[in-house]
Amino acid sequence: NAGVTQTPKFRVLKTGQSMTLLCAQDMNHEYMYWYRQDPGMGLRLIHYSVGEGTTAKGEVPDGYNVSRLKKQNFLLGLESAAPSQTSVYFCASSYSWWQGEGQPQHFGDGTRLSIL
């Protein structure tokens, strides 16, 4: 019963490098989300997806891109990493509202990313 799995768990990048964070869920959830967590700022939504093949911008989308080619996977890309993107990144997923009211989000354990 894996739930939401994020890879990698840790990564150090140099400024200007690119990378992709992978999120996989095995709960057949329609919705998937990427957040970043910074001290004193709680969780901020980067991008989200309400179904396979769809994505939408969240609160802080600049510098990130996402893709949802398969229902179970949600990829977060950094095209040219910057020190301001040093953060802990969390992926989450949930059922859609039509699958049941008040569905909570389920979270992965996070990816700790440092940009030097």
Add this chain to the structure above:
Amino acid sequence: AQSVTQLDSQVPVFEEAPVELRCNYSSSVSVYLFWYVQYPNQGLQLLLKYLSGSTLVKGINGFEAEFNKSQTSFHLRKPSVHISDTAEYFCAVRDGTASKLTFGTGTRLQVTL
């Protein structure tokens, strides 16, 4: 637009003492409310949720929360805390059929002997 306010960024408390973590929200429609807990170096886990019905909601680890519509609050309480409750707690709100949650900035509960 909905928003969530957790006024207390840190709450220190002695073991076996009661605790209340405050959460206020603003929304123009009916809402679903959640409390999540984050232990160090882990993701968020659902503590409890309010969907409808009884305003007193019981969750895991002995926590409970009360929904107060007139005061737009959803405060989290525990009558006797344990060292293992040391963690960060997040309140979140979801409007009706909305696909997104709005999170508060979190409250760090520090339990000491």
